[in-house]
Amino acid sequence: MDQASGSPLERGQGCVLRVFRGFSSIYANLKARAGHICTPNMIAETPNPPYYAVIFTSLRTEGDNGYGAMADEMNELAKLQPGYLGIESARDGLGITVSYWRSLDDIKNWKANTRHLIAQKTGRDQWYEHYKVRICKVERDYGF
Amino acid sequence: MDQASGSPLERGQGCVLRVFRGFSSIYANLKARAGHICTPNMIAETPNPPYYAVIFTSLRTEGDNGYGAMADEMNELAKLQPGYLGIESARDGLGITVSYWRSLDDIKNWKANTRHLIAQKTGRDQWYEHYKVRICKVERDYGF
Secondary structure (H helix, E strand, O other): OOOOOOOHHHHHHHHHHHHHHHHHHHHHHHHHHHOOOOOOOOOOOOOOOOEEEEEEEEEEOOOOOOHHHHHHHHHHHHHOOOOEEEEEEEEEOEEEEEEEEOOHHHHHHHHOOHHHHHHHHHHHHHHEEEEEEEEEEEEEEEEO | OOOOOOOHHHHHHHHHHHHHHHHHHHHHHHHHHHOOOOOOOOOOOOOOOOEEEEEEEEEEOOOOOOHHHHHHHHHHHHHOOOOEEEEEEEEEOEEEEEEEEOOHHHHHHHHOOHHHHHHHHHHHHHHEEEEEEEEEEEEEEEEO
């Protein structure tokens, strides 16, 4: 049956379905370009070690001040960088974000990304009371 | 003035003061033995790299089932282990706990601690849906 026929309710469902498919396709496209399957609130599916981790621990200032939008943008932008392997994030007073990378050069390139440099500067000026960045080599991992 | 003399109120204050001093002394003692100044919701004050990090990322099952009490106990017990440098923790759906250590041997000894082995087994059996442990060498750090 053609989706344009049928009751107005059925046509509405068709429209919602098309919009949903549109978003799914954008998401699948981003995922394919980034070559990974994870979101910040999932355990990252990283390859066998060795690989690298950036542990970013922070205490926020009061108020949003554009932080939420920039954090979302940085999460999406990071996924598109060469060597990106995944990200994990939690905030509970203290914020911890761990991003995983193939090499130290990939981390250096992401740190030097123009848009990311703006985020880093605004972070120091406005969003963070304190933060610490630790660059690590993951030597071993296990889990279930 | 002897604290036993004076009004009942003054004697009460003296008692509270002695109890407080008792707790302060236990806390100072623990802190001195552990040789660090941090709690799980603060940024850990780690020494200059290199040192080691254990990134523990987890998704919990439903309900507490004794998890909270054991987590508190493990945090306190970890602090007393040789080579312990600090801990950072946040849960927001996903849980991330990063503990910092002087060497790989210190991490191995803590993993083999009898009480900790029980916690690890109960974790796999009851508390966690999934988890991942990553053993890392911290090569560089910076912050403000």
